[in-house]
Amino acid sequence: MPKKLSELEPGDTVMRWLVGCTTPMPMLVERITETRIICAGGWEFDLATGMEVDEEIGWGPGGISGSWLETPDERDGGFAE
Numbered sequence: 053m054p055k056k057l058s059e060l061e062p063g064d065t066v067m068r069w070l071v072g073c074t075t076p077m078p079m080l081v082e083r084i085t086e087t088r089i090i091c092a093g094g095w096e097f098d099l100a101t102g103m104e105v106d107e108e109i110g111w112g113p114g115g116i117s118g119s120w121l122e123t124p125d126e127r128d129g130g131f132a133e
Contacts, residue, residue: 055123057102060084066091066121068104079121089121097121 060066060081066089067076079091088105089097096105103117111117 057089057099057121057123060089060123064123066123068095068119068121070119076122091121 055064057066062081062083064081066079066081068079068091069076079093079095081089082092083090084099087099089099089102091097097103097120098105098113101113102121103111103113104119104121105112105117
C-alpha cells in the first residue's frame with residue numbers, strides 16, 4: 053500500500069516540488085509534529101496538505117505556497133496531480 057504524508061516517519065524521504073520545476077528535490081524527514089513535517093535544513097511543511105509553511109513570506113495552508121511535498125509512493129501511486 054502506498055505511503056501517504058500522514059504516515060511519514062523520521063528518516064523517510066519525501067519529494068519537494070517547486071512551482072515551475074519539473075524535477076523534485078529529495079528531502080529527509082527529521083521529525084513530525086501534530087501539524088508539520090520538518091525536513092533536514094529546517095524546511096517545514098503542513099502535514100495535511102504538504103504545502104511549504106513559511107510565515108515570513110505568507111506561505112502555508114489556507115493560503116499560497118511555492119512548494120509542496122509528496123511521498124515517492126504518492127507520485128507513483130497516482131495520488132498526485
